[in-house]
Amino acid sequence: MFSRLHSILVSSGLAALVGLAALGVGPAHAGAPPEEESPLERVDALVQPSIVYLQQDWAAYIFDKANKTYLNGGQQFELSFQCTGFVVHPDGYIATAGHCVDLDEVKPAFFETAAQWAVDNGYYLSSTLTVEDIVGFQDYRVETMDEVNRADLVIQVGWGAAASGIQTAEVRRARVVGFRAADAGDVALLKVEATGLNALPLSDADVDVGTEVVSIGYPASVDSVTDPDLTPSFKDGSISSVKTVQGGILPVYEISAAVSGGMSGGPTVDLDGNVVGVNSFGIVGESQPFNFVRPSSQLAELLAGAGVENLMSDTTIAYRDGLAAYWNGDKETAVAKLAAVVDDQPSNELAAEYLDKAEALPEPPVKEGDSDLPLVPIVLGSVAAVAVGVGVVVLVVLLRRRGRTAPSGTPAPVSPATTAPGAPSPLTAFPPPLIPAGGPPAGPPAGPPAGPPAVPLGFSGPPVAQMPPSAPVHEPHFCGSCGEPAEPGTRFCTNCGHPLA
Numbered sequence: 128m129f130s131r132l133h134s135i136l137v138s139s140g141l142a143a144l145v146g147l148a149a150l151g152v153g154p155a156h157a158g159a160p161p162e163e164e165s166p167l168e169r170v171d172a173l174v175q176p177s178i179v180y181l182q183q184d185w186a187a188y189i190f191d192k193a194n195k196t197y198l199n200g201g202q203q204f205e206l207s208f209q210c211t212g213f214v215v216h217p218d219g220y221i222a223t224a225g226h227c228v229d230l231d232e233v234k235p236a237f238f239e240t241a242a243q244w245a246v247d248n249g250y251y252l253s254s255t256l257t258v259e260d261i262v263g264f265q266d267y268r269v270e271t272m273d274e275v276n277r278a279d280l281v282i283q284v285g286w287g288a289a290a291s292g293i294q295t296a297e298v299r300r301a302r303v304v305g306f307r308a309a310d311a312g313d314v315a316l317l318k319v320e321a322t323g324l325n326a327l328p329l330s331d332a333d334v335d336v337g338t339e340v341v342s343i344g345y346p347a348s349v350d351s352v353t354d355p356d357l358t359p360s361f362k363d364g365s366i367s368s369v370k371t372v373q374g375g376i377l378p379v380y381e382i383s384a385a386v387s388g389g390m391s392g393g394p395t396v397d398l399d400g401n402v403v404g405v406n407s408f409g410i411v412g413e414s415q416p417f418n419f420v421r422p423s424s425q426l427a428e429l430l431a432g433a434g435v436e437n438l439m440s441d442t443t444i445a446y447r448d449g450l451a452a453y454w455n456g457d458k459e460t461a462v463a464k465l466a467a468v469v470d471d472q473p474s475n476e477l478a479a480e481y482l483d484k485a486e487a488l489p490e491p492p493v494k495e496g497d498s499d500l501p502l503v504p505i506v507l508g509s510v511a512a513v514a515v516g517v518g519v520v521v522l523v524v525l526l527r528r529r530g531r532t533a534p535s536g537t538p539a540p541v542s543p544a545t546t547a548p549g550a551p552s553p554l555t556a557f558p559p560p561l562i563p564a565g566g567p568p569a570g571p572p573a574g575p576p577a578g579p580p581a582v583p584l585g586f587s588g589p590p591v592a593q594m595p596p597s598a599p600v601h602e603p604h605f606c607g608s609c610g611e612p613a614e615p616g617t618r619f620c621t622n623c624g625h626p627l628a
Contacts (some may be wrong), residue, residue: 166398167363168342173400176325179357180285180345181210185233187269187278189241196243206236211344211393217440220323222426223392225306225313230278237268284319287357289477304433312425313407316433325443329423330401337365339398344390379419380404386418395420442471453485461485
């Protein structure tokens with residue numbers, strides 16, 4: 128019986144699996160990958176939403192210590208400079224180069240501007256003095272209304288067309304959280320009142336010579352701030368060498384990328400879009416690119432000192448995951464991730480562009496045995512089919528138990544197919560006719576002689592041997608009142624108490 132039950136269960140499981148295969152359930156298959164994009168294009172997509180344009184507007188009074196007077200009729204001199212920055216935390220924290228916000232780096236420009244004003248306006252009696260001569264006097268000092276050796280600084284931050292959470296035409300004011308001068312690391316941290324920005328992750332991996340990198344920034348003139356796109360430049364190259372400055376205290380990376388003025392403070396990233404350094408300085412007069420970046424570890428130290436964590440938002444992570452899925456040809460994942468980014472950041476034009484590309488990917492090929500039918504209903508239906516099969520097995524087992532040969536002296540049901548039509552059976556499951564009070568009639572019992580017990584159809588079992596002729600054969604006894612079987616020699620029914628014949 129166990130072997131038969133096992134066969135039925137295995138057959139039910141096989142039937143369910145066959146049903147799944149027939150309905151076309153199989154593993155998901157990625158579609159064909161998109162047209163190959165260059166590493167530079169991929170870095171562009173990963174990094175551009177995090178790049179910002181910085182304009183530093185300085186203003187100061189210039190005091191002539193020798194003549195005890197203010198130049199420019201007592202009005203402030205104003206200077207504007209350009210740098211690049213990048214988001215390092217979604218709540219408005221932006222990194223750039225330290226020299227972009229350091230007054231000591233700006234003072235020479237103030238003195239030259241004031242000296243040029245003096246030459247143009249005949250401030251000195253001598254008409255032969257040059258700008259270089261006047262600056263050499265070292266008589267000038269910068270001041271604000273309240274402090275000497277200070278200047279007013281206004282930092283304006285602009286976002287490009289690929290920005291997130293910020294409209295392209297919008298400009299935000301930033302304040303300086305902290306900075307390190309050029310001789311102490313050349314990194315700075317700014318803060319704007321904004322949330323939900325796309326931050327870049329800082330790399331903590333060792334950078335080897337020959338590592339391919341991309342430097343990003345705005346090399347154009349200050350006039351480019353009026354450009355509605357504000358699209359930065361991406362210059363590819365590699366790490367040429369690892370050197371030190373300040374007597375071997377601070378490491379710097381020499382890069383072959385063509386970084387130029389205005390790109391200071393922008394990131395230099397690896398091909399995965401992780402920041403390996405901050406654009407810092409170049410060598411004037413070199414015919415070949417000869418530029419240096421500060422390792423990201425120096426920026427990480429500044430962030431830690433300010434209590435700011437380098438963190439990417441869930442939206443930024445989804446954006447990067449969506450790009451990776453697109454490049455792998457995974458249409459379903461790419462569309463889902465990038466659609467969520469577009470919903471959260473309507474101004475992220477790169478996310479919208481790549482969402483369109485992802486939606487244009489071909490559908491995954493349907494292989495033999497695959498189907499477009501939803502998997503969950505198929506599985507539920509198959510589980511139900513298996514449950515029905517198990518139910519049938521349980522029902523058969525119950526019937527088997529009811530049809531099992533009864534103990535000695537107890538009638539057992541038998542299949543109608545084993546009994547001759549019209550012939551009463553001593554093994555019938557129904558009560559026999561009442562026996563007269565005088566006892567059973569003389570002669571042999573009616574009906575065919577007793578044979579081996581019947582076995583339910585569908586099951587197999589060992590043959591049952593005939594009783595030997597010399598062994599006494601006990602005819603079954605039944606209560607004439609309730610039909611309960613009784614053991615030979617019993618005088619009263621154990622069920623209803625009726626006297627037995």
